[in-house]
Amino acid sequence: MSGSGNKxxxxxxxxxxxxxxxxxxxLLAKMFKExxxxxxxxxxxxxxxxxxxxxxxxLSNVYGADHILLKPRAxxxxxxxxxxxxxxxxxxxFVIIMDADFSHxxxxxxxxxxxxxxxxxxxxxxxxxxxxxxxxxxxxxxxVISRGANFLASTLLRPGVSDLTGSFRLYKKPVLEKLIxxxxxxxxxxxxxxxxxxxxxxxxIGEVPITFVDRVYGESKMGATxxxxxxxxxxxxxTTV
Amino acid sequence: xxxxxxxxxxLSITSVIxxxxxxxxxxxxxxxxxxxxxxLPWWSLVSFGAYSLGNIGYHxxxxxxxxxxxxxxxxxxxxxxxxxxxxxxxIDND
Numbered sequence: 001m002s003g004s005g006n007k008x009x010x011x012x013x014x015x016x017x018x019x020x021x022x023x024x025x026x027l028l029a030k031m032f033k034e035x036x037x038x039x040x041x042x043x044x045x046x047x048x049x050x051x052x053x054x055x056x057x058x059l060s061n062v063y064g065a066d067h068i069l070l071k072p073r074a075x076x077x078x079x080x081x082x083x084x085x086x087x088x089x090x091x092x093x094f095v096i097i098m099d100a101d102f103s104h105x106x107x108x109x110x111x112x113x114x115x116x117x118x119x120x121x122x123x124x125x126x127x128x129x130x131x132x133x134x135x136x137x138x139x140x141x142x143x144v145i146s147r148g149a150n151f152l153a154s155t156l157l158r159p160g161v162s163d164l165t166g167s168f169r170l171y172k173k174p175v176l177e178k179l180i181x182x183x184x185x186x187x188x189x190x191x192x193x194x195x196x197x198x199x200x201x202x203x204x205i206g207e208v209p210i211t212f213v214d215r216v217y218g219e220s221k222m223g224a225t226x227x228x229x230x231x232x233x234x235x236x237x238x239t240t241v
Numbered sequence: 242x243x244x245x246x247x248x249x250x251x252l253s254i255t256s257v258i259x260x261x262x263x264x265x266x267x268x269x270x271x272x273x274x275x276x277x278x279x280x281l282p283w284w285s286l287v288s289f290g291a292y293s294l295g296n297i298g299y300h301x302x303x304x305x306x307x308x309x310x311x312x313x314x315x316x317x318x319x320x321x322x323x324x325x326x327x328x329x330x331x332i333d334n335d
Contacts, residue, residue, distance in 0.1 A: 023322065026324065061329070136308060147301050213310055
């Protein structure tokens with residue numbers, strides 16, 4: 001399909017994404033086709049009770065079983081293990097991870113790919129904080145918290161990237177395998193740990209500004225508990241990585 | 242070496258150098274010794290505090306709101322749902 005022989009695999013962890021899944025797949029398929037890329041999407045569903053898997057199978061019929069792979073799991077088992085699970089079925093040489101709730105838009109993937117090719121980077125990460133990046137749906141309070149949190153993490157961890165908790169990234173497959181096998185945290189601290197370790201291992205990282213549309217439906221939580229958890233996570237990384 | 246150990250090492254080395262200078266184990270010009278050295282730690286702390294606040298404030302000011310991304314996305318969601326419904330995918334009406 002694509003002359004350069006590169007294949008791009010998207011690992012999409014889902015839980016109750018029956019409403020969003022068709023559109024996100026539609027956007028991905030459209031983008032890959034328009035850019036003439038060889039692609040597949042691996043949906044790792046954690047036994048969603050809302051029928052996400054049924055939708056996934058229908059999408060597989062529309063787009064082809066070679067493009068849409070459903071690899072479910074028995075229960076809600078966490079993000080890190082979802083990626084590990086998905087990695088087993090990846091047949092591409094590049095892996096893209098992103099969220100299924102529209103906060104990450106597939107239209108940025110060609111820019112990731114272009115930057116990766118230009119400098120043969122190991123990792124390309126989307127950033128909401130630099131260049132033309134931005135966010136929709138954050139009030140001032142949310143921005144203050146986010147910026148303060150990022151400053152704290154950057155000062156302590158010195159990761160070399162402007163957006164440490166972002167989870168919209170492109171990896172070379174062996175790079176992701178190595179990173180996942182060496183991380184121990186859970187949740188979004190896991191995303192931070194990956195970046196800090198990537199720096200440690202000396203992997204080359206590039207950034208592409210992205211627009212982040214937060215919570216198309218409903219508001220995302222950022223209360224005192226979440227802030228404390230975040231600070232704990234940063235401290236944990238500070239003292240262990 | 243963890244980030245914590247790196248930081249501790251850096252702070253230890255700078256502290257040792259500072260105290261060597263403060264207690265005159267290494268001679269320095271009088272004006273530096275009497276006026277600048279004693280207040281250097283506090284000055285550094287305050288500067289760091291000012292830098293932190295400035296950095297955070299600046300970035301909050303420059304935070305980009307991307308309304309156009311939201312509207313574009315809303316349109317694409319509708320387009321996707323219409324097309325896939327026609328191809329037999331069970332799209333809920335919401």
